[in-house]
Amino acid sequence: GQSLEQPSEVTAVEGAIVQINCTYQTSGFYGLSWYQQHDGGAPTFLSYNALDGLEETGRFSSFLSRSDSYGYLLLQELQMKDSASYFCAVAGGYNKLIFGAGTRLAVHP
Amino acid sequence: DTAVSQTPKYLVTQMGNDKSIKCEQNLGHDTMYWYKQDSKKFLKIMFSYNNKELIINETVPNRFSPKSPDKAHLNLHINSLELGDSAVYFCASSQDGTGSVVTQYFGPGTRLLVL
Numbered sequence: 001g002q003s004l005e006q007p008s009e010v011t012a013v014e015g016a017i018v019q020i021n022c023t024y025q026t027s028g029f030y031g032l033s034w035y036q037q038h039d040g041g042a043p044t045f046l047s048y049n050a051l052d053g054l055e056e057t058g059r060f061s062s063f064l065s066r067s068d069s070y071g072y073l074l075l076q077e078l079q080m081k082d083s084a085s086y087f088c089a090v091a092g093g094y095n096k097l098i099f100g101a102g103t104r105l106a107v108h109p
Numbered sequence: 110d111t112a113v114s115q116t117p118k119y120l121v122t123q124m125g126n127d128k129s130i131k132c133e134q135n136l137g138h139d140t141m142y143w144y145k146q147d148s149k150k151f152l153k154i155m156f157s158y159n160n161k162e163l164i165i166n167e168t169v170p171n172r173f174s175p176k177s178p179d180k181a182h183l184n185l186h187i188n189s190l191e192l193g194d195s196a197v198y199f200c201a202s203s204q205d206g207t208g209s210v211v212t213q214y215f216g217p218g219t220r221l222l223v224l
Binding site: 030031032033037041042043044045048050085087089091096097098099101102 | 149150151152153154157165199201210211212213214215216217218
């Protein structure tokens with residue numbers, strides 16, 4: 001089967017750095033994605049790792065270790081607007097994305 | 110210039126009714142999806158269409174029937190609505206090809222409440 005594990009909640013202060021971990025189990029693997037969803041909004045694509053290593057996009061970075069079936073999303077210089085839910089997702093088969101349960105990030109002043 | 114649009118945004122209806130949700134994308138993508146997000150924010154795929162052909166049909170009651178008249182449109186019809194159908198339904202699209210599935214563009218969602 002396919003499953004993903006990520007923390008349910010994370011709290012941090014403005015300006016800090018936070019890391020959201022994701023471990024996965026899947027029968028096929030094309031890559032690990034991260035999506036952001038604000039309350040009442042739609043999931044929005046943030047990043048994608050197909051190969052091991054770190055991908056950086058502005059304040060956000062994503063890391064993948066395929067041998068460990070593990071990845072993380074790193075958010076730097078946190079802002080209040082980063083308060084949202086963050087989902088990791090794996091492409092476990094053709095045209096199928098499996099989402100984790102989401103991590104709710106609360107950023108405080 | 111909305112990329113993926115859905116109508117309606119809100120849907121409040123009685124148990125037993127039949128309702129439809131429409132989705133359109135102007136990104137030129139070949140693949141479209143329907144997801145259900147429950148009250149705990151768990152996002153689960155329901156259906157996927159590639160160029161009007163059904164390619165993914167998860168374990169969804171047959172009261173749910175998707176239809177894709179062309180590759181830019183994917184509609185969802187729900188018969189005999191039940192309380193448990195209350196959720197947010199998201200349409201999404203992606204380009205064709207292995208690996209493209211990881212980058213999906215979501216519509217704003219349709220908030221369905223069954224009374």
